[in-house]
Amino acid sequence: MTNQPLPTAPLARYLLHLADDQLVMGHRNSEWTGLGPILEEDIAFSSIAQDQVGHALAFYEYLNQECGLADPDQTAFNRPESLMVSSWLVEQPIGDYAFSLVRHWCYDQAVYLRYESLSQIQDPALQALATKLRGEVKYHTFHANTWMKSLLQGSEESRLRMLTALKEVWPMALGLFESWSGEKALMEQVGHAGQPWYPGERHLQQHWQAGALESLVLWSVDVEALGLHKVEPVLGGRQGYHSEHLASMLEEMTAVFRLDPQAEW
Amino acid sequence: MYGGGYIPAGVEETKAQAESPELLAQFEARITRGEKIEPRDWMPAVYRKQLIRMIEQHAHSEIIGALPEGTWITRAPGFRRKLALMAKVQDEVGHAQLLYSAAETLGKKREDMLNDLINGKSKYSNVFNYPAETWADVAVIGFLIDAAAIVNQVANSKGSYGPYCRALERICYEESFHLKQGHSVFVWLATGTPMQREMLQNALNRWWEPIMHFFGPSDTMSQHTETLMRWKVKMATNDVMRQQFLNIYVPKIWDLGLSLPDPELRKDESTGQWLFTEPNWDTFFKVINGDGPCSRERLAVRKVAEERGAWVRAALRRADARYATPLA
Numbered sequence: 275m276t277n278q279p280l281p282t283a284p285l286a287r288y289l290l291h292l293a294d295d296q297l298v299m300g301h302r303n304s305e306w307t308g309l310g311p312i313l314e315e316d317i318a319f320s321s322i323a324q325d326q327v328g329h330a331l332a333f334y335e336y337l338n339q340e341c342g343l344a345d346p347d348q349t350a351f352n353r354p355e356s357l358m359v360s361s362w363l364v365e366q367p368i369g370d371y372a373f374s375l376v377r378h379w380c381y382d383q384a385v386y387l388r389y390e391s392l393s394q395i396q397d398p399a400l401q402a403l404a405t406k407l408r409g410e411v412k413y414h415t416f417h418a419n420t421w422m423k424s425l426l427q428g429s430e431e432s433r434l435r436m437l438t439a440l441k442e443v444w445p446m447a448l449g450l451f452e453s454w455s456g457e458k459a460l461m462e463q464v465g466h467a468g469q470p471w472y473p474g475e476r477h478l479q480q481h482w483q484a485g486a487l488e489s490l491v492l493w494s495v496d497v498e499a500l501g502l503h504k505v506e507p508v509l510g511g512r513q514g515y516h517s518e519h520l521a522s523m524l525e526e527m528t529a530v531f532r533l534d535p536q537a538e539w
Numbered sequence: 540m541y542g543g544g545y546i547p548a549g550v551e552e553t554k555a556q557a558e559s560p561e562l563l564a565q566f567e568a569r570i571t572r573g574e575k576i577e578p579r580d581w582m583p584a585v586y587r588k589q590l591i592r593m594i595e596q597h598a599h600s601e602i603i604g605a606l607p608e609g610t611w612i613t614r615a616p617g618f619r620r621k622l623a624l625m626a627k628v629q630d631e632v633g634h635a636q637l638l639y640s641a642a643e644t645l646g647k648k649r650e651d652m653l654n655d656l657i658n659g660k661s662k663y664s665n666v667f668n669y670p671a672e673t674w675a676d677v678a679v680i681g682f683l684i685d686a687a688a689i690v691n692q693v694a695n696s697k698g699s700y701g702p703y704c705r706a707l708e709r710i711c712y713e714e715s716f717h718l719k720q721g722h723s724v725f726v727w728l729a730t731g732t733p734m735q736r737e738m739l740q741n742a743l744n745r746w747w748e749p750i751m752h753f754f755g756p757s758d759t760m761s762q763h764t765e766t767l768m769r770w771k772v773k774m775a776t777n778d779v780m781r782q783q784f785l786n787i788y789v790p791k792i793w794d795l796g797l798s799l800p801d802p803e804l805r806k807d808e809s810t811g812q813w814l815f816t817e818p819n820w821d822t823f824f825k826v827i828n829g830d831g832p833c834s835r836e837r838l839a840v841r842k843v844a845e846e847r848g849a850w851v852r853a854a855l856r857r858a859d860a861r862y863a864t865p866l867a
């Protein structure tokens with residue numbers, strides 16, 4: 275294991291949040307391969323998973339080249355759990371399809387907002403990257419919206435399952451916007467239009483929540499009856515504090531690597 | 540990936556004769572001229588039945604085949620391997636989707652096919668009833684099983700049923716990438732550390748018999764397939780395909796300094812034919828009939844997936860019927 279400390283530069287740290295989230299989320303989504311409720315959804319979740327792992331790689335590459343972190347394979351697959359800064363939401367097992375779908379819907383909309391803001395940054399390379407990746411995530415959100423609507427308005431059973439999943443996912447979705455130590459400094463960074471590009475977690479969360487609740491109301495979900503407005507976020511991920519699920523996942527991810535540390539694969 | 544050239548039964552030509560001798564003559568003449576048969580064209584009932592069985596088995600093999608490799612996605616070492624494997628397994632599921640659509644054009648619904656898979660009425664390729672124990676198994680599957688599948692699918696893509704041929708053309712195009720990727724993992728292990736080589740050699744030893752089984756029993760043991768060949772349902776005999784495979788891939792394996800667990804395996808230079816120890820066909824039939832090392836597990840996983848997804852499909856049935864259109 276590399277015990278290289280977490281980056282202290284605010285931008286590097288922020289990108290590491292993004293990268294770790296995408297890596298872990300991509301892994302979870304890939305677990306639907308071969309097991310989806312219909313073949314089309316196996317394929318869709320696999321596409322999304324590939325995008326996510328690909329995005330993680332892009333950010334780890336940037337962190338390697340511009341911020342002095344180890345190479346992407348080392349950074350991604352050779353870090354102890356306590357140095358992973360992914361959120362609780364992404365590390366949870368896939369659950370039933372309703373859970374995975376609601377998570378996907380919450381998560382990708384949040385990623386979309388982050389990419390939108392990141393595409394305002396001064397660094398042209400990162401700006402271009404964020405713009406490109408945002409285009410891919412746009413499709414994820416289309417996919418999630420279509421399915422949320424179909425299953426919330428499908429049958430009695432599907433609606434009930436979706437509502438249950440919403441209650442389960444919501445606190446962890448709020449946890450995506452955990453505040454972190456470099457936040458203030460990053461909020462002061464000026465973007466390419468002369469304005470700050472990063473609005474901070476609180477603002478991102480409000481923006482995300484407003485959009486999500488609006489959609490739910492449109493799909494006739496009684497968000498107050500569900501109690502979504504008075505939910506406490508699940509925090510800790512950005513500080514390396516995780517649920518029991520991340521450790522076993524990391525163990526699986528690194529199982530082959532660990533067979534022979536000298537080998538190349 | 541594909542389920543091998545094994546078609547369980549011959550065709551009773553007399554039944555086709557009884558339907559309509561004239562239509563049968565026209566049908567056969569079209570096939571002889573190299574024309575494709577399309578969904579709305581007249582075809583003998585036995586032709587339809589045989590094709591459904593074959594395409595359905597092929598489709599099942601693709602989704603069941605996604606399971607052993609799929610379990611290695613989360614364990615794949617490093618970004619390059621992981622992303623390639625994810626895309627590969629996704630392709631295989633996509634192949635199933637294309638093939639079910641092709642079979643649907645012959646009148647059997649996807650849901651019925653999936654039910655027949657789960658209840659054991661319909662088969663899939665034997666090779667997927669073996670476990671993928673190590674990362675080297677991923678190499679052997681991706682390189683050699685996909686290679687064997689390509690031999691089979693390229694042959695079948697020249698068959699007589701239009702929708703199946705078109706699906707296969709697209710599938711073969713994607714399979715060529717799988718082969719490249721499998722070959723890369725394979726070579727990397729073969730030229731790696733002693734541990735990696737040993738892992739690969741062990742996987743190769745384990746997989747050799749299933750690979751020899753892949754194309755089905757020798758033509759001398761199979762029921763007669765002349766009618767199927769004349770109707771271009773079956774395009775090459777099991778022995779011909781096995782020989783083609785051995786001829787291309789055994790030298791590649793030997794060149795890497797690996798061995799194969801058959802002391803008799805060699806090419807007879809005077810005939811150009813490969814000689815080998817006949818694999819145990821009793822094992823083959825035992826596995827086909829549901830007694831392979833992973834047969835129960837594979838079907839159980841598939842069954843759980845179907846059951847867990849039932850509520851989603853039920854909700855969609857209410858919404859619309861958008862998944863019924865053929866794709867190829």
Ligand SMILES: [Fe+2]
Nearest residue numbers: 540685714717
């Ligand atoms: Fe393949």
Ligand SMILES: [Fe+2]
Nearest residue numbers: 540541631634
């Ligand atoms: Fe395939």
